[in-house]
Amino acid sequence: MKTILWATLTANGNYARNASPEHPPKQEAFSDFLDQVKAAGNFIVGRRTFESFQAGGESPFGDVDIVVISKSVKDIPGIKVVASPQAALAYLQEKGHTTALLSGGADLHNAFLQQGLVDEILFPIAPVLEGKGYNILLNQDHYQYKDIQLLDFKSLGGGVVRLHYAIGRE
Template identity: 70%
Template structure:
């Protein structure tokens, strides 16, 4: 199964922290929805999922398998809850998915990267600078540096640039 990590970063490399004062760019959200629809699924951390739920309802993800990775929450109606990244991948593979889209939460992204179970990275670079933020961290026990290969780059509009990498 191919696993793709999808994230929006600021121009200075931090995770873009959405807020009412700094909402996510529509182009990035539309791109995420398109990738989720293509994959038929996405994996997300609990806090990010709670932020996505907003006012409730299925919205654009009604026909998509959503997997929440959480050790504290055991049940969300209509959503598969697992305790680890590998369990999430195993669940989606068992349902016949060929690709898993890892959607969010810096902690979740770092857990997947730390376990070496990401094949591709999609970074949407938002045209903002942010003074504080979270970063992707490599597991320094296993490696300090990791080569990636640029597969594609494109403008999504409104100053958002997408970089798509394969992990070597």
């Protein structure tokens, strides 16, 4: 199964938090996310990010398989909850998906990267600078370096540019 990590970054390279109503996600980036969800038919998300999606009211995702990874929450009505990245991928593969879209939470992204479970990365770059932010990391304990291959780049409008990379599994 191909796993694609989708994460908006700021122009200065931080993982974009968009944590407040004063600084919502750029609409062009969110529209791209919805397009990726529709194409994959699923997405994997962390519990806190999923809860932020729910705070907006009606779901914009339609009829897709949503998998929440959580160690603390065991049940969300209508949503598959699992405890690990491997369990999320196994569930989607059992459902017949050939691509998994990983979409939310720096901790979750880093867990997938550290375990070598990501094949491609989509980085919409938002035209903003952010102070202290989160980082996408291969390994939090020691320095690690990995070359990746640029597959494509695209202007999404509004100053948002999306970079598409192949990372390859370990």
